[in-house]
Amino acid sequence: MTATTTRPTLLRRALALPQAKIGLALTTVVVAVALLGPWVGPWLTGHDTTGFAGKPFQSGGIAGTDGLGRDVLTRFLAGGLTLLIYAVLATALGLVLGAALGMVAGYSGGRLDSLIMRGSDVLLSFPQLVFALLAIAMIGPEGWLLVLVIGITHAPRVARVARQSTVAVKDADFIRAARMYALPRRRILLREVLPNITGPLMVELGLRLTYSIGYVASLSFLGLGIQPPTADWGLMINENRIALVVEPWGVLLPVLAIAVLTVGTNLITDSLASAAARSSDATTSHTAKEASA
Amino acid sequence: MTAPTTVAHTLVARDLRVDTVTGQPVLNGVSYEIAPGEVLALVGESGSGKTTAGLAALGHFRRGLVHSGGDVSVQPGGAAPVSVLAAGERERRSLRGSTVAYIPQDPAASLNPALRIGRQICEVLETHGYGASAAERSARVVEVLAEVGLPADESYRRRYPHELSGGQQQRVGIAMAFACRPSVVVLDEPTTGLDVTTQTLVLRTVATLTAEHDTAALYITHDLAVVATIAHRVAVLRRGEVVECGSTEEVLRAPSHAYTLELVTAVPHLDGTGAAAPSASGAHVVESVSDGRHAAERHDVASGSGSASASNGDRERPPALSVSDLSVSYGDHRVLHDVALEVRAGECLMLLGESGSGKTTLSQCVAGLGRPHAGTVSVSGSPLAASTQRRTAEQLRAVQYVFQSPYSSLNPRKTIAQSVELPLRTLTDLDAAARRERVTETLERVRLDPALADRLPDELSGGQRQRAAIARGLVTTPDVLLCDEVTSALDVSVQATIVDLLCELRRELGMAMLFVTHNIALARHVADRIAVLRGGEVVESGTVDEVLDSPSHEYTRELLANTPRM
Numbered sequence A: 001m002t003a004t005t006t007r008p009t010l011l012r013r014a015l016a017l018p019q020a021k022i023g024l025a026l027t028t029v030v031v032a033v034a035l036l037g038p039w040v041g042p043w044l045t046g047h048d049t050t051g052f053a054g055k056p057f058q059s060g061g062i063a064g065t066d067g068l069g070r071d072v073l074t075r076f077l078a079g080g081l082t083l084l085i086y087a088v089l090a091t092a093l094g095l096v097l098g099a100a101l102g103m104v105a106g107y108s109g110g111r112l113d114s115l116i117m118r119g120s121d122v123l124l125s126f127p128q129l130v131f132a133l134l135a136i137a138m139i140g141p142e143g144w145l146l147v148l149v150i151g152i153t154h155a156p157r158v159a160r161v162a163r164q165s166t167v168a169v170k171d172a173d174f175i176r177a178a179r180m181y182a183l184p185r186r187r188i189l190l191r192e193v194l195p196n197i198t199g200p201l202m203v204e205l206g207l208r209l210t211y212s213i214g215y216v217a218s219l220s221f222l223g224l225g226i227q228p229p230t231a232d233w234g235l236m237i238n239e240n241r242i243a244l245v246v247e248p249w250g251v252l253l254p255v256l257a258i259a260v261l262t263v264g265t266n267l268i269t270d271s272l273a274s275a276a277a278r279s280s281d282a283t284t285s286h287t288a289k290e291a292s293a
Numbered sequence B: 001m002t003a004p005t006t007v008a009h010t011l012v013a014r015d016l017r018v019d020t021v022t023g024q025p026v027l028n029g030v031s032y033e034i035a036p037g038e039v040l041a042l043v044g045e046s047g048s049g050k051t052t053a054g055l056a057a058l059g060h061f062r063r064g065l066v067h068s069g070g071d072v073s074v075q076p077g078g079a080a081p082v083s084v085l086a087a088g089e090r091e092r093r094s095l096r097g098s099t100v101a102y103i104p105q106d107p108a109a110s111l112n113p114a115l116r117i118g119r120q121i122c123e124v125l126e127t128h129g130y131g132a133s134a135a136e137r138s139a140r141v142v143e144v145l146a147e148v149g150l151p152a153d154e155s156y157r158r159r160y161p162h163e164l165s166g167g168q169q170q171r172v173g174i175a176m177a178f179a180c181r182p183s184v185v186v187l188d189e190p191t192t193g194l195d196v197t198t199q200t201l202v203l204r205t206v207a208t209l210t211a212e213h214d215t216a217a218l219y220i221t222h223d224l225a226v227v228a229t230i231a232h233r234v235a236v237l238r239r240g241e242v243v244e245c246g247s248t249e250e251v252l253r254a255p256s257h258a259y260t261l262e263l264v265t266a267v268p269h270l271d272g273t274g275a276a277a278p279s280a281s282g283a284h285v286v287e288s289v290s291d292g293r294h295a296a297e298r299h300d301v302a303s304g305s306g307s308a309s310a311s312n313g314d315r316e317r318p319p320a321l322s323v324s325d326l327s328v329s330y331g332d333h334r335v336l337h338d339v340a341l342e343v344r345a346g347e348c349l350m351l352l353g354e355s356g357s358g359k360t361t362l363s364q365c366v367a368g369l370g371r372p373h374a375g376t377v378s379v380s381g382s383p384l385a386a387s388t389q390r391r392t393a394e395q396l397r398a399v400q401y402v403f404q405s406p407y408s409s410l411n412p413r414k415t416i417a418q419s420v421e422l423p424l425r426t427l428t429d430l431d432a433a434a435r436r437e438r439v440t441e442t443l444e445r446v447r448l449d450p451a452l453a454d455r456l457p458d459e460l461s462g463g464q465r466q467r468a469a470i471a472r473g474l475v476t477t478p479d480v481l482l483c484d485e486v487t488s489a490l491d492v493s494v495q496a497t498i499v500d501l502l503c504e505l506r507r508e509l510g511m512a513m514l515f516v517t518h519n520i521a522l523a524r525h526v527a528d529r530i531a532v533l534r535g536g537e538v539v540e541s542g543t544v545d546e547v548l549d550s551p552s553h554e555y556t557r558e559l560l561a562n563t564p565r566m
Helices: A012-015 A017-047 A072-079 A080-108 A110-124 A128-139 A144-169 A174-180 A185-196 A198-221 A234-242 A249-292 B050-058 B089-095 B116-126 B134-147 B167-177 B196-213 B223-232 B250-251 B258-266 B290-295 B310-318 B359-367 B393-396 B415-427 B434-446 B451-454 B462-474 B493-509 B519-527 B542-548 B554-562
Strands: B011-018 B024-033 B039-043 B065-074 B100-105 B185-187 B218-222 B232-237 B243-246 B320-330 B334-341 B348-352 B374-379 B397-401 B481-486 B514-515 B529-536 B539-544
Touching: A012 A017, A012 A198, A012 A249, A017 A072, A017 A080, A017 A249, A072 A080, A072 A234, A080 A110, A080 A144, A080 A185, A080 A234, A080 B258, A080 B451, A128 A144, A128 A198, A128 B011, A144 A198, A144 B050, A174 A185, A174 B397, A174 B415, A185 B196, A185 B320, A198 A234, A198 A249, A198 B039, A234 A249, A234 B243, A234 B258, B011 B393, B024 B039, B024 B050, B024 B065, B024 B218, B024 B243, B024 B334, B039 B196, B039 B223, B050 B100, B050 B185, B100 B167, B100 B243, B116 B134, B116 B167, B116 B481, B134 B167, B196 B218, B196 B393, B196 B554, B218 B223, B218 B462, B223 B250, B232 B250, B232 B258, B243 B250, B243 B258, B243 B539, B258 B493, B320 B359, B320 B514, B334 B348, B334 B359, B334 B514, B348 B359, B359 B397, B359 B481, B359 B514, B393 B397, B393 B415, B397 B415, B415 B434, B415 B462, B434 B451, B434 B462, B434 B493, B462 B493, B493 B514, B493 B519, B514 B519, B519 B542, B529 B542, B529 B554, B539 B542
Parallel strands: B039 B218, B039 B232, B100 B185, B185 B218, B348 B514, B348 B529, B397 B481, B481 B514
Antiparallel strands: B011 B024, B011 B065, B232 B243, B320 B334, B320 B374, B529 B539
């Protein structure tokens, strides 16, 4: 090998793919709406999110008003931020927790491995949404609980991926070399193992984010997530469900936003996965070359 | 060996050109021809295109490669020549196996683990419609197994590949290739993964079969010593071009091309010529001396009992590395059995053993990476704990390890400087600037351009990576350096420079070196003493001259006899 250029990182290679560009564009649009909406909304439409603005079904803005006469566009613009924050926090929690458990399990092996992985199997046997419903039914619809429960239910799924990738690298000579210098396990995991398993973890990040958005929206829709009168896309779908025929805008905008966001994050995940697969292809072909040397 | 004097060629490649899909040439007009019964060796280093040129004879190109010119034709037994590349996919498939057969490098990977070997050979015959009846085919299976020197009885044919040794697996592979009596056989490094003794057997089998059946053989290899044993003619490939082609005798004795000369001189010889500069043992090396007590107590102490030239000072100082009564077992299987070794400062002990001899287990025990063991490993007189976690920083500094493959010993996500710096970060309290300085210094010491320090391992060649790995071992100025098969993943010419480097460094730094290898040909180049390990026991030890010139153990004699020479 006489390559003199730095091999582009996984992220850069993924972003070179067309589906990544589309995914990124879609996600950016929805994220921009969610982030800027709360500030732009009232200024754009002249309404706030919870105040009453006229009679029911009276068109007060481009997207009309909802059953309680609130301006749909304003609420739509304001309703994405909480969803997004919850989804991102839940994903981050799930990823960190899952990666840590998975790496420890994979690297240690033996009894600790069995303990962690069988424990996560127990958690995996509950459907994620059912587990969330159970916790919320017991404690109440709190924001932090939503994040915690979704995060915790993500963790075993991430842990499986992290464990498998760790097992694949833990016997590499460079890990042995690190053990030669009696590095503590924590440092071997963070400095030697983690950088080599970022590929699958990135894929997992995208996948879990997509699911998180879905779960937060579903729980809000079921009335167990964000509580009225806060503006929220999931909640809006539920509230405007009754007026679906007369006033489809009330449902359409949030549904569209959630759909576009999930498709967008999914496309990014896909491209990350295929970029990661290609790089592992390159590694295998190199190993093959080395073997024939 | 001389080439059979036949005019007609069975396999002819003319001006073969192959590019990658991105347009980079892999083969730049390669031509070769092989007469019936002749073995042509295609020699080259990794990336020279030798496998591509060999696979072209089967009409196969690996993914990402396109055929862009030239032709390969096969002339089976006096019939009209058939162009392999112009043939349709169907026709080509019927050619493969029946007319042109292929023997891959790794027999374990090429045999179907779920099929009994008799069935597997029979399958080849069925596919190509060999023989009229099942009885005739199974008779041929028996015949071909006998031809490759394997037992052909019913119980043997009913074995699965995993029930055979590596050498037997490779011979089954050869039997499959020769089953349909092909006119051409392409062998892709068939002995690379095998021990020398097995290699000799396999080479002998191939030579007999090709001669008996007038088969033209294309032997792809990087090992010039093997070439000397088996090939009639040699084609040297470099960057997709044949730089030299001629009879084996001519090419290896009097190479006309500078590259061939470089390759030939890079090959280490048992007599100490070629490869690295002779290891100047007289000048710098502190001659080893057997510690009287130890030698008396244990017959297998691997110290040069004959050399009494060392001063009394050396005699009293404890050896840099001493291993005694070392035993390791995996379950009921004993990998090491009461092994004892001593290496003094400035001395190099070659630990010689074939696969499964326990040599890697031994070096990992010394390094602290192994499993719990019985017996003691001590460095400069102080015993070491089995695990690195329980060794002191000073002990960790004193013993360093250079791994076999530089492709896996450097973290692909860390720059060279970060990898080399690792021991300094954990074992010393130098600040960042001082560490950086030491890293640069060490990189210069291993003749690696410090400008490469901020590159990732991916961007370096195999030799450069191995230098970086050596630098990591040297950065803490160890007392003992363990080198575990450090040359076996590298090209011949690179091997020579790495061996050279290690010899020089040992002289410069005066450290003790345990050089673990399966390649006895390196002995005179690197070592002062040799310990031969077999089945977990040291069967012979002594100075290089003693062991090579008058081996006392049967096994050592066998190893020496089976080592291919040029």
